[in-house]
Amino acid sequence: MASYETEHASDDTQRTSERPRRPDLSSFFSMMSEITTDSPQERNRPGAVPVPADMSTAYRTLADAFRIMQRDNENADTDMMEQMIESLMSSAERPPTEVKGVEEEWIAQLERVSVKKLKKDADCPICGNAFSEDPHPLLVRLPCHKTHVFDLECVRPWLLLNGTCPMDRIDFAKQIRERRQKQLEEIKKNAAPEDEEEEWDGLYG
Ligand SMILES: [Zn+2]
Ligand SMILES: [Zn+2]
Structure with missing residues (x-):
């Protein structure tokens, strides 16, 4: 019994050292x-591209x-x-x-x-x-x-x-992007319910 266990243990050790998972x-x-950063602010920084x-x-x-x-x-x-x-x-x-x-x-x-x-x-x-x-x-x-x-x-x-x-x-990443896009559009819609004219004036104002 002891010899079986010893053999078995050495077999295991050998296998792990030879073949990492x-x-x-x-x-x-x-x-x-380096490529990605966790905060969106960081990501939008020009140097972070x-x-x-x-x-x-x-x-x-x-x-x-x-x-x-x-x-x-x-x-x-x-x-x-x-x-x-x-x-x-x-x-x-x-x-x-x-x-x-x-x-x-x-x-x-x-x-x-x-x-x-x-x-x-x-x-x-x-x-x-x-x-x-x-x-x-x-x-x-x-x-x-x-x-x-x-x-x-x-x-x-x-x-x-x-x-x-x-x-x-x-595609989870796409799902997340689409969900975010929808949320952004909702926010925009709620923040500016009408009207294009004001924006137009703003441009020339
Ligand atoms: Zn795996
Ligand atoms: Zn799956």
Whole structure:
């Protein structure tokens, strides 16, 4: 019995040291914090406009990390990962002027899921690791579907850059932008119920 446990433990240690759950994305996240800032005032500051080269690097860095995950992962959803990598690479080629992802605050309020509430063999669609094998699982559920559960650290970089669910491509960032736009229009409507003439006078006044 003792020998089984020892063997088992050493096996585990070996596996973790050989194969980390996912590539180190710390350089990606420091890049993202340079590109995006949390406060809208900061973002509107002229100097805060992202440099296209930085943007390209951010997309490429994440694509590279996803390639490593895909290579190391036997149960990978190949199609999904292919599409994610392809989308990242095409954004790297033609970086948008503005990151189309969601904000950290939005990610922070995502529903946390206990690993005990999931099927035993449930795994992360991105890295393919079984949640139950993670000694410190930190799982989030996207609002699109109850089975769309990911390791927070796997889906966070994707959400920051793309703002979509990798599985059904529901565009959360777009939903947020449209909701904000509507709110702005409401505010405008309420603040200036009529009339264009006044504005016209104002221009020449
Ligand atoms: Zn994962
Ligand atoms: Zn989804």
